[in-house]
Amino acid sequence: MKKALIIEDHPDMLDVLSRQLEMLGFAVFTASNGEDGVEKASGEKPDLILMDIMMPGMDGREATRRIRSNPMSKDIPILATTVLFRESELNQCIEAGCNDYIVKPFTFEELREKIQEIFR
Numbered sequence: 001m002k003k004a005l006i007i008e009d010h011p012d013m014l015d016v017l018s019r020q021l022e023m024l025g026f027a028v029f030t031a032s033n034g035e036d037g038v039e040k041a042s043g044e045k046p047d048l049i050l051m052d053i054m055m056p057g058m059d060g061r062e063a064t065r066r067i068r069s070n071p072m073s074k075d076i077p078i079l080a081t082t083v084l085f086r087e088s089e090l091n092q093c094i095e096a097g098c099n100d101y102i103v104k105p106f107t108f109e110e111l112r113e114k115i116q117e118i119f120r
């Protein structure tokens, strides 16, 4: 069973994403802030990370940079989940090291397609 780590500060969003990833067959781990997420990325070695970008404290771009700088977690695919939609802001997610992004709000179908693309 593939493992997914969801890093998301909004409790309701974390709940929804957890259920959606379970429906896609993942064993789900969660973190509600960047620091915890960076730690779990190297500790749990997930096959996929969903990364919220807007979080208080360490934001998703900084958390992504840290995950990429750690040999234990540097190759894990990261999908950014973000309310940002300007091209420059989305490019910053990619520059930070995310493989791709999905703009909130998104449907279950859109999420499934993005994840399929990442594993293709």
Ligand SMILES: [Mg+2]
Pocket (backbone or CB within 6 Å): 008, 009, 010, 052, 053, 054, 055
């Ligand atoms: Mg957030």
